[in-house]
Each structure stands twice: as structure tokens, then as C-alpha cells.
Amino acid sequence: AENYAIKTGVHPAETTRNAIHTFRRQIKRVGISYDWEAEIATSHPGYYKWTQWLFLELYKKGLAYQGDGMVNWCPSCQTVLANEQVVNGACERCETEVIQKKMKQWFFKITDYKDELISGLDQVDWPEATKQQQLHWIGKSEGHEVVWEVVDGAGIPNGKSIKTFTTRLDTIFGVTFIALSVKHDLVGEIRPLGKEAQKYVSEAVIQSESEAKRSGSKNGIDTGTKVKHPITGELIPVWIADFVIGSYGTGAVMGVPGHDGRDNEFAKIHTIKIERAIEGNQENSSDLYEGKGVLTTDFPNFGGLTSEQAIEKIEAEPTYSGVITKTTQYKLRDWL
Ligand SMILES: [Zn+2]
Structure with a gap:
């Protein structure tokens, strides 16, 4: 308007x-x-005084707050655009190239209610399918957060780190790459990216993430940066990949091509090393096994442990405290 x-x-x-x-x-x-007689107009002062009242009530309770959020921004119209208003990376109104801009936004703190939203499902008579959708939207999963130290050319930690979340900590010995979302904070500052990488990033950022997800995109690029494996100390390459969703979790994932189908596909396309770190009961010579089993690593004290034993051992080991942490993750974000 x-x-x-x-x-x-x-x-x-x-x-x-x-x-x-x-x-x-x-x-x-x-x-x-x-x-x-029941007609309303949201632009009428008699109506929006109540939206304002409601907002203030939420604000007083700390349930409305300002934070940074990434938005589609048209530099020419000087306005924020919805994803639907971005056509091939350009503003639908003036065709100027749309940029991603960090802006102060108002958020509603629905994440305060994540567990209540789950337990409350027992008390409503919604169809089972709707309840499942609701659970999927909240997306509660139990797992571990792993901190990967970024190293310089000489293999020395440079003070930066990447956090990933996994529900399969037992596969950590099979990690052969780390993948960052194009929107990850580190993308702009890890070691100067090459020309090709910069071009890739600017193009990928414009393409909306949901588009990448829908088309099952497997695009990615090696940044040349490496992180240190928190257990083995091995150096692991850091990739930027558009299958990683910036708004979900930490915006980075550990790549385990030997034990995760999506990572396996990505590794094959980009010829990244595939390592099997777990064996199941059955003979299986394929390069992908997604079940649990027995660890095959030759790293001291871990080879031969079952998936469950390995996780318990890592959790109990003081060396990894603060680096590998048991945590619950939710897909649910505060409402923008
Ligand atoms: Zn415009």
C-alpha cells in the first residue's frame, strides 16, 4: 500500500x-x-486498538521481543519481500536483484511453549494426521551437539568453531566432511573463499532454501577450510551445501556418507571420502549402512563397542565435556 x-x-x-x-x-x-453486521476491517482504529493491546500484553510478559532476522530486501523499493514476491532472485515489482539483509524484527516467543504444545495434543480431539503434522512442525529430537574447532593452514585452532547437531553420535567416527548452510554466520568470514566459492555463495543465497529442498539440490563447494575432529583430531574439510537449512538447528551438519543416505549421495557427487565406521549383524559390503551396530574404528578404546556403548562412553568422558553435549533440539522457531 x-x-x-x-x-x-x-x-x-x-x-x-x-x-x-x-x-x-x-x-x-x-x-x-x-x-x-460481523464485518471487520483490520485497518480500522476500533479494530487495531485490540491488536495493539494484545501485542502490549505479550510484550509486558516478555513474549514479544526484537531480534535479528534475515529478510529478502529490495534495495530499490526499500522494502521487505515475502519469498513469494521474489521471482528468480529478483523483486517482482521492479526486477531489482533481491539481497539478504539482517534486520531488527519482532518475534513472538512460541518456543517457550514447545513442550506444552506437545503434551497438549493429548487433550484435543484433532484427527491423528493433524496431530502428527503438529509434532513434525515442533520437531523435537534428542541427540548431541558437537563443537568442531576451525583450524588455520598449519592445523592450529584459530578460535572459531562450528556447531552441529546429530541424533546419531555413534557415527562420529565416520565423519568425512562438515556442511554449512549458505546462511551460516561463518560463511562470510572463514578463510578467504576463492572466486568460485564466492560466486557459488552469492547465487545460492538468492535461491530460497525451500526451493533447494524441494528440488533435492546437491550443490555444494569445498571452502578449503578445515576443522578438527573432536575425538580423533583428524582434519575434516568444510563444505558449503544448499541441502543444509540455515533456519534449522545450528545451520551446519556433520557429513557421514557411510551412514546417512543424503550425505552419501552428496559425497558421491563431489567425490568426498566415504567411510564405514559401523557394521551391522548382516554381511553388507555396500558403502552405506544406516542402522546401528558395532564400531569398526581403530581409534583406541572405541573399536568393538556397540552404538549405544560408544555414545555412553563419549558422554562419560570428561575430555569431551563442553565439546560434545547431550541436548534436545526443536525445529520450532520463534514466530517472525
Ligand atoms: Zn523492487
Whole structure:
């Protein structure tokens, strides 16, 4: 409405009022019978005083707060765009290239209610499928957070680190790469990326993540940066990959191509080493095994342990405290 006002010089209050009249006339003409006494207009002061009241109540309780969020920004229109308004990386209105901009946004703290939202499902008579969707949306999963120290060219930690979340800590000996989302904070600052990598990043950022997810994209690029394996000390390459969703979890994942189908596909396309670190009961010579089993690593004290024993051992080992931490992760984000 603001941009239309700038273009035409007519006040938004007037154009909005006219639009409402047009809608009402059209709805009546097609014979839809609404109860017009219950009609509301969200732009009417008598209506929005209640939205404002509600917002203030949430604010007073700390449930509305300001934080940084990434938005699609059209530098020419000077406005935030919804994903649907970005067409091939350009603004649908003026075709200017859309950029990602960090901006102060208001968030509603729905994550305070994540466990209540799950337990409350027992008390509503929703269809089972709807409850499943709700659970999927909240996305609770138990696992571990692993901190990977970034190292310089000489293999010395440079003070930066990457966090990943996994539900399969037992596969950690099979990690052969770390993958960052293009939106990960470190992407801009880890060792100067090559020309090719920079080009890849700027293109990938424009393509929305949901698009990448839908098309099952396996694009990625080796950054040349390495991290140190928190247990073996081995140096692991850091990739940027668009299958990693920036808004989910830590925005980085540990790549275990020997034990995860998606990582396996990615590794094959980019010829990254595939390592089997767990054997199941059955003879299985393929390079992918997604089940649990017995660790095959020759790293001291871990080879021969079962998946469960290995996880317990890592959790109990003081050396890894603060580096590998048991945690619960939720997909649910605060409401933007
Ligand atoms: Zn524009």
C-alpha cells in the first residue's frame, strides 16, 4: 500500500477504503451471504486498538521481543519481500536483484511453549494426521551437539568453531566432511573463499532454501577450510551445501556418507571420502549402512563397542565435556 501511495500520490487510507467497497460490491454480486453486521476491517482504529493491546500484553510478559532476522530486501523499493514476491532472485515489482539483509524484527516467543504444545495434543480431539503434522512442525529430537574447532593452514585452532547437531553420535567416527548452510554466520568470514566459492555463495543465497529442498539440490563447494575432529583430531574439510537449512538447528551438519543416505549421495557427487565406521549383524559390503551396530574404528578404546556403548562412553568422558553435549533440539522457531 505504501509503494502504491508513493506511485499515485493518493493516501493509503483512501485506496484501502475504495478497495474494501469494491470487494464488498463484488461479494454481494456473486451472491455470497455473509452476516455483514460481523464485518471487520483490520485497518480500522476500533479494530487495531485490540491488536495493539494484545501485542502490549505479550510484550509486558516478555513474549514479544526484537531480534535479528534475515529478510529478502529490495534495495530499490526499500522494502521487505515475502519469498513469494521474489521471482528468480529478483523483486517482482521492479526486477531489482533481491539481497539478504539482517534486520531488527519482532518475534513472538512460541518456543517457550514447545513442550506444552506437545503434551497438549493429548487433550484435543484433532484427527491423528493433524496431530502428527503438529509434532513434525515442533520437531523435537534428542541427540548431541558437537563443537568442531576451525583450524588455520598449519592445523592450529584459530578460535572459531562450528556447531552441529546429530541424533546419531555413534557415527562420529565416520565423519568425512562438515556442511554449512549458505546462511551460516561463518560463511562470510572463514578463510578467504576463492572466486568460485564466492560466486557459488552469492547465487545460492538468492535461491530460497525451500526451493533447494524441494528440488533435492546437491550443490555444494569445498571452502578449503578445515576443522578438527573432536575425538580423533583428524582434519575434516568444510563444505558449503544448499541441502543444509540455515533456519534449522545450528545451520551446519556433520557429513557421514557411510551412514546417512543424503550425505552419501552428496559425497558421491563431489567425490568426498566415504567411510564405514559401523557394521551391522548382516554381511553388507555396500558403502552405506544406516542402522546401528558395532564400531569398526581403530581409534583406541572405541573399536568393538556397540552404538549405544560408544555414545555412553563419549558422554562419560570428561575430555569431551563442553565439546560434545547431550541436548534436545526443536525445529520450532520463534514466530517472525
Ligand atoms: Zn523492487
